[in-house]
Every structure is written in structure tokens, then in C-alpha cells.
Amino acid sequence: MSWHSTDGADRSVAARWADDDHLGDELVAALAQGPLYDRVLGSAQTAFRAHRGMLAAREDLDLDLLLLSLVYDSNENPEPVGVRDRTGGQSRLLAFQGDELGVEVEVGSAVIEGQLIPPRAGRISLQSPEAVVTTLETDAVGYFRIDIRPDGPLRLVCDSVDGTCVTQWLPW
Structure with a gap:
């Protein structure tokens, strides 16, 4: 010095x-x-x-949340091969994956549909930065449907017997 x-x-x-x-x-x-x-x-x-x-x-806070990474976004690959659009309109397909948990989501103009991976019953919460928008139970194979027009940054919090995981924030 x-x-x-x-x-x-x-x-x-x-x-x-x-x-x-x-x-x-x-x-x-x-x-x-x-x-x-x-x-x-x-x-x-x-x-x-x-x-x-x-x-x-x-x-x-639930510090044990597993953050799922976005591994597929149809907006990045606009022409998926072999995927049929059941809604007749534009939809966005998203796949989120963690170590052993995941969720696949199809976002339409007025609906968000998805399934927990691996298939299992659970609970889904759709969150905005300000509050929980809605919470619902999945069926036995993890399927869920949220009738909502997606707007702004949203994320899914998925609860099952395997734990709790959360998707990244996305501007849906």
C-alpha cells in the first residue's frame, strides 16, 4: 500500500x-x-x-420450488412437423422441463391447456406478477384447462405428490 x-x-x-x-x-x-x-x-x-x-x-416463500426451464417454444420453430392445431387458430406450444418434472402447455387465444409430465394428478396455479389469477385441480393424468385470455407476464405453479415446480415468466 x-x-x-x-x-x-x-x-x-x-x-x-x-x-x-x-x-x-x-x-x-x-x-x-x-x-x-x-x-x-x-x-x-x-x-x-x-x-x-x-x-x-x-x-x-416456498424456497423449495423447482424452476422449470423452457425447452421448446413453437414461436421459435413456427412450423412444427406432425403437430395438428385442434383450435383452428394460432396457438403456441411450450414445453418446460426440470430434472424429473415438467409441464407441456398449449396457449390459445382464450385458453391455456396442458399436462404435467410425467402424467399425475396435481394442482395448477396461474400467476401474474401481482397475484394468483386462478388455481385448479388437474385430472388423474395431469391434464388441465384454463379458460382465460392470456395477457401479460404469466407463469404456472404446479403442485403434485412429487413436489412443486414453477415455469419461467412468459409474456403470453
């Missing part, structure tokens, strides 16, 4: 602060002064309250 000082004052401070014991003594002496002590104590209390608030908020 080099100090660029013409009078040598900074050099002596740096030398004293290199000694941890001396630095600790100077910090104790500085904290003993009233106004600084009150500011440090106030900051510590604020930090403690913020930390407690974050811990409380964290309890409300």
Missing part, C-alpha cells in the same frame, strides 16, 4: 491502523463519543429490524 502525502500524516495513520489492536482501541474510543455511538446504535437497530422482516418474508 502506498500513500501519497507530502506531510507524512497519512502514512502515520496507515501505520497505526495496520495494527489491529490499536485500530480496535481507536474504534472503541470513537464509539464512546455520544453522537457517533447513537448513530451506530440506531443503524444497528434498523439493520436488525430489516433482517427480522426479511426472515419473516422468507417464511412466506
